[in-house]
Amino acid sequence: MNKPETNAPAEQIAYANILFYGCWSGLALMLVTYLLYVTGIMDPYVSMDNVIKYWSLPVGQYLTDNNVPTGWGWATLLTNGDFLNFLGIALLGGLTIVAYIPLTITYFKKKDFAFAIIAFLEVLVLCFAASGIVGGGAH
Numbered sequence: 001m002n003k004p005e006t007n008a009p010a011e012q013i014a015y016a017n018i019l020f021y022g023c024w025s026g027l028a029l030m031l032v033t034y035l036l037y038v039t040g041i042m043d044p045y046v047s048m049d050n051v052i053k054y055w056s057l058p059v060g061q062y063l064t065d066n067n068v069p070t071g072w073g074w075a076t077l078l079t080n081g082d083f084l085n086f087l088g089i090a091l092l093g094g095l096t097i098v099a100y101i102p103l104t105i106t107y108f109k110k111k112d113f114a115f116a117i118i119a120f121l122e123v124l125v126l127c128f129a130a131s132g133i134v135g136g137g138a139h
Helices: 010-038 048-054 059-065 071-077 086-109 113-131
Strands: none
Touching (some): 010 086, 048 059, 086 113
16 A cells, blocks of 8 residues: 655654654553553552542542642552553653654754744643643642
8 A cells, every 4th residue: 555645744744653653652551551450460559449439529538538649749659550550641641742852853953943943842831831830720
């Protein structure tokens, strides 16, 4: 089967490929880590009995009573099956940042400074937002 012809610039194809393969990788990682969790191969940090107990209660109470960290604190609990699942989600969430980095470099090499600066600023804004410094209140 022949590849379809396109007029898209190479950097846009590279960006799309990073997103394509990154999304599939993230989904595969989520599936594998979920299977590790539900099969009991990896013990959870919060037992399923406790999760069920707190379903109808405020999330703040769940976090406090089970000593569950907020923000990026989940990264310290990756040895537990229920938090290992977050890796795939984090990969999907950070994929745009990862894809913009080579795009930024390519634009600078092409001396397309307007797009290079926009792409660089996009990386900075997304990293700043992901850092939790802004604190939108969701945690």
